[in-house]
Amino acid sequence: MxxxxxxxxxxxxxxxxxxxxxxxxxxxxxxxxxxxxxxxxxxxxxxxxxxxxxxxxxxxxxxxxxxxxxxxxxxxxxxxxxxxxxxxxxxxxxxxxxxxxxxxxxxxxxxxxxxxxxxxxxxxxxxxxxxxxxxxxxxxxxxxxxxxxxxxxxxxxxxxxxxxxxxxxxxxxxxxxxxxxxxxxxxxxxxxxxxxxxxxxxxxxxxxxxxxxxxxxxxxxxxxxxxxxxxxxxxxxxxxxxxxxxxxxxxxxxxxxxxxxxxxxxxxxxxxxxxxxISPRTHIQLLISSGNLNKANVAVRFKNKCTYTELGGGAYFFNLDHDLSASAFYRAGVYYPLCSRLEISADASYYHIETLDNKHKGYPARVYALQPRLNLEFRLSRKVGVFASGGYAWTRQYGHNHTFDHKGTFEAGIVLF
Structure with a gap:
């Protein structure tokens, strides 16, 4: 028409x-x-x-x-x-x-x-x-x-x-x-x-x-x-x-x-x-890690001049008597090179967590977690590195101030590319 x-x-x-x-x-x-x-x-x-x-x-x-x-x-x-x-x-x-x-x-x-x-x-x-x-x-x-x-x-x-x-x-x-x-x-x-x-x-x-x-x-x-x-x-x-x-x-x-x-x-x-x-100066890397909260994580890191962001997901773990939950997270931080192969960084993370079968054990169907961290990263070669992180995490229900869980965290993994 x-x-x-x-x-x-x-x-x-x-x-x-x-x-x-x-x-x-x-x-x-x-x-x-x-x-x-x-x-x-x-x-x-x-x-x-x-x-x-x-x-x-x-x-x-x-x-x-x-x-x-x-x-x-x-x-x-x-x-x-x-x-x-x-x-x-x-x-x-x-x-x-x-x-x-x-x-x-x-x-x-x-x-x-x-x-x-x-x-x-x-x-x-x-x-x-x-x-x-x-x-x-x-x-x-x-x-x-x-x-x-x-x-x-x-x-x-x-x-x-x-x-x-x-x-x-x-x-x-x-x-x-x-x-x-x-x-x-x-x-x-x-x-x-x-x-x-x-x-x-x-x-x-x-x-x-x-x-x-x-x-x-x-x-x-x-x-x-x-x-x-x-x-x-x-x-x-x-x-x-x-x-x-x-x-x-x-x-x-x-x-x-x-x-x-x-x-x-x-x-x-x-x-x-x-x-x-993402710009021509952005270094895109793949991170694979595990820790006391996240048993298996895969993330993509977008690393710029002095800052970086990460998008990833994995298996979130509350306690030994709980089943695994699925998580997706976003992380933003800053880094500073201590020498040619070693750098220190600090970041903050937001996790969205689907509790899956844990909703039958007193947990809501979905919760969120906030996690600040300090990290050390060492480059083994131009394409491979390793890192270790320590921080603290608070897990809460959406729309409520009640804290389900809070504890110190440790995570380690490898960096590719």
Whole structure:
């Protein structure tokens, strides 16, 4: 349905362009216009070229130039310019430029520039620029630039630049630069550079660069981000600005900032704040360990310049008279090399624990644990190391302050890669 409406709009625009050219030629060469049906009362000054109509009242009208008021029950067709107040039950069609107020039940169609207030039941279409205020039930289209406040029930599509505010139920699309504010029910797209703000529920797209702000619930996409992106997932091929979201992805850049749970960048100088940060300087390692609380652990460590984070899981162990439980954990810490092969580190861990069969022994179905640690790590070779850790753990039920267990912890293991 959406595609059919857009195609219908493009076809209408093409017909406008085809109509506008011969009309302009008629104006230049003073050729006689074809006689068409005109069921209306007109007050016209025929001494001017083209003749000027100051008052037009009727069923359907077909005349040269409106410079005043035109009210028709069905349609109003103006071959040259329309300046003033024009109302039709179905359509208003102007061959060249429109300036003033237009109201129609279906569509306002202008071959050249449309300036003023356009209220169309379904569509407002301009063959060149659209300036001012435009409202339509389905959409607004212009073949060149848009400047003003544009509201479309479904879509707004402009082939040139956009400046001002666009609001639509589904999508706003600008082929070139967007300056101002875009609010789309689902998406906004700018083919060139964004210099304003895009707000959408699904996605925002800037084809060349984002120099403004992109905010959406799902994703933001651009080639070069020099402004701010805020969404569940943000992507830019080059990031020199700020990305805030659950996942931030970028290619090359120059000291951009990523703030989120998962940050991935091809820029070695990027600033990353999050749970998992990956850049060309990140050393990714595999850790296998065991201890008095965790009988078997497997974790992936993301090690950066002086900090690291870990994601892992394993078998959590309460006491000798309890069965094993399953755990998943996240750990963040800092480290300092004591010499070429030995380093010391400190970290804090959060464990989510599914107690499995232990829920029949007085434990809730799931609990959590907090664990600070001190660690020593020794590199046996470039690819293999060993470590030992000591700390303390507190295990509690979600939503309660009651402590089920607390004890000192010891853990040792190997580091691969």
């Amino acid at each position: 959406k595609l059919n409406l857009i195609m219908a709009g493009f076809v209408s625009a093409c017909l406008l362009f085809a109509t506008a050219s011969p009309l302009q030629a008629q104006s230049r060469h003073k050729r006689e216009l074809k006689k068409r049906v005109n069921l209306a009362l007109n007050v016209t000054n025929k001494k001017k070229l083209p003749p000027r109509t100051y008052l037009n009242l009727g069923l359907l009208s077909n005349y040269d130039y409106l410079s005043g008021i035109g009210i028709n029950a069905l349609s109003s067709v103006t071959h040259f310019h329309s300046k003033g107040f024009q109302v039709a039950g179905l359509t208003n069609i102007t061959g060249l430029n429109t300036a003033g107020f237009q109201l129609s039940g279906i569509a306002n169609v202008t071959g050249g520039n449309a300036k003023g207030i356009l209220l169309g039941g379904l569509m407002n279409i301009s063959g060149r620029d659209m300036n001012g205020f435009a409202f339509s039930g389905i959409g607004n289209m212009s073949a060149k630039n848009n400047r003003g406040f544009i509201i479309g029930g479904l879509t707004n599509i402009h082939s040139g630049n956009s400046a001002g505010m666009m609001l639509s139920g589904i999508a706003n699309v600008t082929r070139q630069t967007q300056s101002g504010l875009m609010i789309g029910g689902l998406m906004n797209a700018s083919g060139d550079t964004l210099k304003g703000v895009q707000l959408a529920s699904l996605t925002n797209i800037a084809g060349k660069a984002n120099n403004g702000v992109q905010i959406s619930a799902l994703s933001n996409i651009t080639v070069a981000n020099r402004g701010m992106q805020m969404a569940l997932c943000n992507y830019s091929a080059e990031n020199k600005g700020v990305q805030i979201g659950f996942a931030n992805l970028s290619g090359k850049g120059r000291k951009g900032l990523q703030f989120g749970l998962f940050n991935l960048s091809a820029d070695s100088l990027v600033h990353q704040i999050g749970c998992v940060n």
